[in-house]
Amino acid sequence: MIDHDRLFKELISTFFIEFLELFFPQVIAYLEPESLKFLDKEVFTDVTAGEQYEADLVVQIRFREQDTFFLVHIENQSYPQADFGRRMLRYFARLFEKYALPVYPIVIFSYDTPRTLQTNIYRVEFPDKTVLEFNYGVVQLNQLNWRDFLQQENPVASALMAKMNIAASERPQVKSECLRLLATLRLDPARMKMISGFVDTYLKLNAAEEKIFKTEIAKFEQLNKR
Numbered sequence: 001m002i003d004h005d006r007l008f009k010e011l012i013s014t015f016f017i018e019f020l021e022l023f024f025p026q027v028i029a030y031l032e033p034e035s036l037k038f039l040d041k042e043v044f045t046d047v048t049a050g051e052q053y054e055a056d057l058v059v060q061i062r063f064r065e066q067d068t069f070f071l072v073h074i075e076n077q078s079y080p081q082a083d084f085g086r087r088m089l090r091y092f093a094r095l096f097e098k099y100a101l102p103v104y105p106i107v108i109f110s111y112d113t114p115r116t117l118q119t120n121i122y123r124v125e126f127p128d129k130t131v132l133e134f135n136y137g138v139v140q141l142n143q144l145n146w147r148d149f150l151q152q153e154n155p156v157a158s159a160l161m162a163k164m165n166i167a168a169s170e171r172p173q174v175k176s177e178c179l180r181l182l183a184t185l186r187l188d189p190a191r192m193k194m195i196s197g198f199v200d201t202y203l204k205l206n207a208a209e210e211k212i213f214k215t216e217i218a219k220f221e222q223l224n225k226r
Helices: 004-014 016-023 084-099 155-163 168-184 189-202 207-225
Strands: 043-046 051-054 057-062 069-077 103-109 121-126 129-135 137-140
Touching: 004 016, 004 057, 004 069, 004 155, 004 189, 016 155, 069 084, 084 103, 084 121, 084 129, 155 168, 155 189, 168 189, 168 207
Parallel strands: 069 103, 103 137
Antiparallel strands: 043 051, 057 069, 121 129
């Protein structure tokens, strides 16, 4: 069994700023990058359901040129779940209660199917009024075209292209493009291994695909020799 949450948590915690630069550049404009603090795991008990949930990643960050802080909560969702917005609201409420800080919630929908567009709003409504409208950031990978990320010099793009909307015939090409982009980033060996391992996990090729993949890699190597 693939531990999807662990793989995504490892990727995003290692390249947290790069993740925000890729998908939420507006947040980069008001955070202080040197102030990042990854908080201990938060476990929430759902008494009504008799289950425990662990928030994937919670980061405390200082507002730029201010002495105040906020939290970024990133949740990876690797399978479809009805009424998922309510779960995000529950996390938000408990984090806000515990830390008394503003919370910027983000969910990564990383499953392959269904490809139905997911909402980024959870509402509590009555016939005469809306009591609550809770908004959270959404990165739905199966709605993203991997070609749109080919020119992004970003390690998160190199990894997550492997989980985007990919036609079956494109799988070898996408894997070769992921690794081509990775090679341009000049990361240390440990980080390169992490990303290549992520890509290998989500783009396991059969024998025929592997042959095409090796042909594509050979093309890149020839270009680099020129």
